[in-house]
Amino acid sequence: MRELTPDTTADYLRETGRIAPGVAASVRELSGGVSNVVLRVDVDGRPPFVVKQCRERLRVAVEWRARLDRIWVEHAVLRVLGSLLPADAVPSLLFEDRGEYLFAMTCAPDDAETWKARLLRGDADPAVAATLGDLLATIHVDAPGHPGFDPTLADTSLFDELRVDPYYRATARAHPRLESRFDALIAGMDLPRERRGLVLGDFSPKNILIHAGGLVLLDFECAHLGDPGFDLGFFLSHLALKRIHGAIDDRAFHALVDGFLGAYEARLGDRLGPAGEVRTRGIAHAAACLLARVDGKSPVEYLDAPGRDVARRSALALFDAVPDGWDAMIRVLDAEARRRG
Known part of the structure; x- marks a missing residue:
């Protein structure tokens, strides 16, 4: 080459x-x-x-x-x-x-910049989060049945290579007491065909460009037909990390999460199985992804040592609490954020 x-x-x-x-x-x-x-x-x-x-x-x-x-x-x-x-x-x-x-x-418009850059300077627009929630649900629900859907996207081997192994298995090795929890989470992604969506696998603020006319989604090499809960947890962990870093405050964090999840669930409905099941898996993936970004192969670059400690405690608290819904998940994250404050 x-x-x-x-x-x-x-x-x-x-x-x-x-x-x-x-x-x-x-x-x-x-x-x-x-x-x-x-x-x-x-x-x-x-x-x-x-x-x-x-x-x-x-x-x-x-x-x-x-x-x-x-x-x-x-x-x-x-x-x-x-x-x-x-x-x-x-x-x-x-x-x-x-x-x-x-x-x-x-090429994206010249005024485009990553949503990550905006969030890190405190520009947290809940309307952007709501748009993203609607787009993600559309991708999860409508892409697998679209005439242009490529059957090769049913292959999950690249997702395993780029996400499951470096994020989940590597993190489990760093936290042996959670090994069985990670194993169960990995096994649980093998869903029945009718409950799978087109999962992007890298739906994060760095892969979203914002410009005056709207937004552009980027980077899809981890995409596959799989568990929509992974994208939810991956995305939510990034919002939690921005709050832990101090770039966005508690109020902005809550507004972003509410806007994103409200739009996502309104579009999703029960088309990939009961909403509660998708929610439960999303919460479990949020805990796993949050821990992976400090103890996996690809740690987030902007957290200092105290921030990494908060992220680690937050993830472990989610694993221990096993929240039964989004509000319960947020309460756990709020408690850990207050400890740093």
Whole structure:
């Protein structure tokens, strides 16, 4: 595979006929990813676009490799979501190169920034959270039956490689008393077909771009037909981490969670089984993901040592309490947040 860089991408695009000879082009690498190289290409006379190429070794502190064909999972998800979601909610595909493990897509507006960046500076708009809840439920419920759904997305092996093993099994090794709980949570994701949704596996603020005209969802290489509760817990753990960090206060945290969950459950209904069952699994995944972000293979980078302690205590308290609903989960998180205060 020819690994593209900002210095070599324009030549590659000319050699493959995607930029005409002699047309000026500039390339720069976009930040934020740990598993791919993402390059913005500006070409005279046409809109900018993005080239995304897979890398085998993920850019984290510990050794972590994943197979290159995961990029075609993302490609398959972009195809179905592009026709399922509102216009421009995901990038549009432009071309692909299977031999080089890359594809190109439209570029987000120039004023776009990650929702993570906004949250970390205290900009916590509950309307954004509500929109995300509605979009996620639409993806979970409607994507599996969509005509554009790729049957290969039923394969969960990449999700195991990129999430279950580095997050759940690695964290269980750090907390042996919870090993059986993690084992049960992993086994519980093997749901009957009618209760599975298209799970994104990386539905987090860093993969959501906000701009003046709306928002754009990114990064789908962990997607699979699976347990919707994982996406719920993964997303909620990120909101909890932002509060623990101090970027958002208690009131903003509650508003974000209420907006997200209210919109999600209104759209979901009982179409993937009883709402209470999805809720129970979501709470369990929230505890597991929260603990994984301090003691798994990919710890969150912005927490200090006291913050990591609060996140760890919060997760362990959720494991011990086994809350029976969202309100009970929030009460546990509130109690631990007050201890830091």
